Amino acid sequence: MSDPMVLTYEERGGGPALVLIHGFPLNSSMWIEQLKGLAKVRTVIAVNLRGHGYTQVDSADGFSMDLFADDVAATLDDIGVDKADICGLSMGGYVAMAFWRRHKDKVRSMIFADTKPEADSDEAKAGREKTAAAVREQGIQPLVDGVLPKMFGPNPSEELVAATRAMFESTPPEVAAADLLAMRDRPDSDLSVIDVPCLWIHGEGDQIMPIDAARTAAGTIPDCTFVAVPDAGHMSPLENPGVVIPAMTEFLQKVGK
Numbered sequence: 707m708s709d710p711m712v713l714t715y716e717e718r719g720g721g722p723a724l725v726l727i728h729g730f731p732l733n734s735s736m737w738i739e740q741l742k743g744l745a746k747v748r749t750v751i752a753v754n755l756r757g758h759g760y761t762q763v764d765s766a767d768g769f770s771m772d773l774f775a776d777d778v779a780a781t782l783d784d785i786g787v788d789k790a791d792i793c794g795l796s797m798g799g800y801v802a803m804a805f806w807r808r809h810k811d812k813v814r815s816m817i818f819a820d821t822k823p824e825a826d827s828d829e830a831k832a833g834r835e836k837t838a839a840a841v842r843e844q845g846i847q848p849l850v851d852g853v854l855p856k857m858f859g860p861n862p863s864e865e866l867v868a869a870t871r872a873m874f875e876s877t878p879p880e881v882a883a884a885d886l887l888a889m890r891d892r893p894d895s896d897l898s899v900i901d902v903p904c905l906w907i908h909g910e911g912d913q914i915m916p917i918d919a920a921r922t923a924a925g926t927i928p929d930c931t932f933v934a935v936p937d938a939g940h941m942s943p944l945e946n947p948g949v950v951i952p953a954m955t956e957f958l959q960k961v962g963k
């Protein structure tokens with residue numbers, strides 16, 4: 707396994723640390739609204755996973771959700787943060803679940819956004835391999851064609867689609883391919899063992915991860931508040947920050963320091 711690395715990140719605000727982990731194939735800029743909107747209650751740290759955003763890598767070998775989680779832990783150690791609220795969207799949620807398994811002593815609370823705990827089915831694994839091969843051959847375009855249109859609820863703004871497309875296109879194809887294989891290999895996550903407060907936010911119109919399954923998954927966590935986000939799909943924090951930010955603020959204020 708590769709060694710953990712310190713990640714680049716965007717930071718805003720003050721007080722206890724909140725770590726935001728982006729989805730696939732995105733970067734820290736997906737959290738632009740949360741960086742602004744949560745700065746009064748937390749030091750908001752939106753990381754760029756290895757190969758994404760400003761976090762460059764020489765090689766995309768050996769990516770895994772565990773390695774991504776260890777990178778986040780190494781970054782917190784580097785900044786001098788002992789405990790943080792850990793939030794992840796979709797693939798970022800898989801990383802957050804790995805973080806819980808591997809670094810629970812560093813977790814004050816968890817926020818899951820538009821994600822799921824199950825490992826890939828055999829069919830989904832085969833799909834990951836096919837997509838990874840297409841991305842290696844043709845670049846990021848197969849993802850722009852196949853995944854981008856499914857990221858939003860009905861009628862997303864042109865601005866939102868353009869901003870998300872820019873994140874897709876800034877991700878090196880070899881990094882996107884390595885992410886796909888890392889997601890293929892992730893295990894099931896048992897959320898019933900999480901013993902810190904949790905919040906789950908989920909777009910009502912999420913086409914990639916339907917909200918009913920998310921509600922069931924959240925129900926397995928002993929202490930979890932579930933918020934259905936209207937007028938939003940898989941990118942609920944960007945699509946409807948007017949609901950997501952107050953929900954996160956209320957949750958984080960209850961969690962305290």
Ligand code: MLT
Nearest residue numbers: 729730796797798889914
């Ligand atoms: C994501 O948004 O991070 C991906 O949809 C996750 C996945 O493909 O499983």
